[in-house]
Amino acid sequence: MLSARLIILAAVAGILCVGASYAADFGDFSSSTLTSKAWDEMGKGNYDEALVYINKCKEMYEAEALKQQAGLSSFAPKENGHDYWALNDVGTCYYIEGQIREKQGDTASAIAAYKKLAGSLKYCQCWDNKGWFWHPAEAAEGRLKQLEFESILDQ
């Protein structure tokens, strides 16, 4: 029931977005689709477009992601990893957002995205097609250290 409501809400939100400068195609509005599209657009250098998908994913699924995170005390085992779909996709979106903000030179926003991921969504996992999960929150922690040192360099 909750999922159905979310999809309806998402559809409405998607229609409202059509009138914006970028006509996003949210596809089936699933978190995996939105995350995949965000990756793709970032890869093409279309950062603003990627952020549209990221924001949509966060808007629709962040509450569920936080719930899933609250139910974990460590990384889910590989065989159950995909059960935490919202956590995984929303967390990954925060990682992509951090990458985009870095490329845009917006260090403060990048740090905010990475901190959110490392702090609130730390058990998120991202599937690598080579056959394993990697951990965006750990990567975010690495980026945070890097950015923090770069900010020290600027002092």
Place this chain on the structure above:
Amino acid sequence: MHVRITSLAILLACSFSVRADVKVEQTPEGAVFVVDGVPAKVKGVTFSYKLKPDNVDYLMSLVTNLGANAVRTWGTGPESLTLLDGAQKYGVKVMLGLWLAHGRDGREGEGSHNYADDANGNKAQFSDQMQWVEKYKDHPALLCWGIGNEVILNIASEEEKTAYAGYLETVCRAVKQVDPSHPLVSVSAWTTAVPYWEKYTPSLDVYGINAYGPAVGAIEGTLKDMGVEKPFLVTEFGPMAEWDCPVDENGVRIEPSDPQKYEQIADGWKKWIEPAKNAIGGFVFNLGDDWNHTSVWLDMFMRGKKRPAYWATREAFTGRKPDNGHPYVFHFNLSTRQIRPGAWVDVSLKVKDVEKDPLEVAFYYSERDGSREESNKLRLLGFEDLGETAYRFRAPGNEGVFKIYAFIIDNRENLTVASTSLRTVGEPEAAPSAADQGPVKVEVRGDAQNGYKLLRGGKPMLINGAGGERYLEQLKEYGGNSIRTWGHDALEKLVDGKRLIDRAHELGIGVTAGIWLGHQRHGFDYTDESMLKKQRAMVKEAVEKYKDHPALLLWGIGNEMEGPTRPGTDPDVWKEINHLAGMIKRIDPNHPVMTVVAGVSPAKIESIKKYYPEIDILGVNAYAPAGGVGNVLEAAGWTKPYVLTEYGLPGPWEVAHTEWGAPIEPSSKAKAAMYYVTHGDNLSHGKICLGSYVFLWGDKQEATASWFGMFLPDGSKLPTVDAMCRAWSGKWPGNRSPVLQSFESEVNLKRVDGGKTYTAKAVYRDPEGDPLCYHWEVFEESRDRRSGGEEETRPELVENAILESGPDGSVTFNVPARSGGYRLFVTVKDGKGSAAIDNLPFFVK
């Protein structure tokens, strides 16, 4: 008069675009140069920097900041045009030296020209020097010619001195004929040349006198007593010179203290030069930056740090006190002035900074009884800070007389130096040679569960190391404690005039001695008994040679011999290395054996565990995944300690590439952060991690000329060195490298049309606010790419690509017409030994 001189400076800055007419005149205020009708006294500095288009603005701004209106050189050449143009831009005049050879080896180290009987040599020298007169006589920044420096002093016989003075007259007449608009000066050490000039060289307009300390106050009277009427110029002036100073108990000249030097320049100028009516002015020695015994005595900068002469000269010329005072040394005492070579010497050093700036201390020495070249060198002493005012250093390992220096640096780039002397006699007590001191036992203690410790001489040691064979003093200064070599032949390389391993020992740096083993990909066959036998003999010989050297820390047998891209599971390789490790440990029970592999994987670890049980420490070279090596090892069940033996930034094989396959190099700023973060991440595996070696403490072409190098080829340190200094010591170095803020161009990562003009702009911030010099180059993309860090050739420089560059970091450049990949490089230097380098790849369609 003062007001009129000031207005001269303004005139110089604004109005000269044609040759200046300079005369010597006597006025009621005394002798002056009259430059286009405006009288002026010279407030000058001698100038020994190497000028280039990209540092001329910085250096000329230094001159004007001092309040100087002139600089003096000793010789003239093609590069003098840069100086003249820069001086003109900043309203500074130049006394251009015309170098005349000395008659015998003297302080300038010149050869032995005989003016009395070498007519051909005289003629050749005449032609050489006259070309510069022709070339520069109309330059508006030219003040006067300085023909010959201390030549009479450095001629042995009366006959030759007389011949020289006559020759000088010939040169002067010729110069006057070509250039009647600039006065002629020749330079004497004290007044030694004056009698000859008076008799044989009437064409000189002004007598240049080099004099130091209070002697300067006696020049006018001495010349008057000699019946001289011509005006004089103090062509070198500074604190009391070495030859005038008394000697101490070891026969070493007692150098004036830094406050004494300051006073002799700042007050001496006012007391000895300004009141001398027949003095046209003077040049303070020396606006330069070197790193040697003479530099300590007289230079205004050392490695970019201000010496008291800088502030003293500014006060002499402007009346302004230093912006930030030098650290003040209350006392610098050694527990003894004579000791056995290599023994520890206790030191009491009390120093205070008026502004309470944090201070760094280091101890150096120079030989006082070696050759002139050797005695001018400064060498870092291995020392320990014992707290409060107590230190100790290890005396040089050979017999001799040494000047010992305490260098104290505040965080405002002021360098104070205090000095004393030490004589070493007798048998070396702890000499750096293996035979004399013997080994320092190194052992690994602990276990995987509770953690491992590396003990050296019984003391715990965390390896803060670097891979490389140069810049050992900087490594020590910045908090490093070990170097790693890849082969044992490197231990014999000369560093600071000594074997690398001996120099490392002097500095208290432990050496992981690599022993290079054959690589399968280079044809070494680990099943070929004859090859193995030969290699075993080589390893045995190396171990026997160095096993007792006190600098030895670890044996590093083999580097990535399993291959950078192979799985690393070949039992033949590991079994043989196991054999070698066992042999080494039987010969040398005092040093653990480490073997270095290219990255880790569960299969490789399993293979090493199975076939190589003799290994004490696993060395791992890793780049992108370096911070997580400890995790991988633990997950793979590795229970012995490890050292991260190469790390830094992701390798060219690990980063994103352009569409045409060029690896995208991280920025200099990002690199610094990567080095720092990886160091910290590695240490988070403290239980089994014994430390790390950063790569590369030097420079190297690998994909690009800047990918892994932490220094430029000229020795300038890059931001990664600053990052490691911070990581190792918790502090920044005294002078930091420029930090990249942005680097943009329309060609970045793009395919562009050939033969067209484009622009780029790089913005850097210097943490100390130093003026920055930008140097731009376009190189072809490397076509000589190899694996495993093997030597690559540097790609071709695109000649004449740079059309125009500005001091704001902007550049206009031509891209070549020929299709292919290229990179635009910018190198930024702060003029004080620190730099940054970045590049952008592009492709010509």
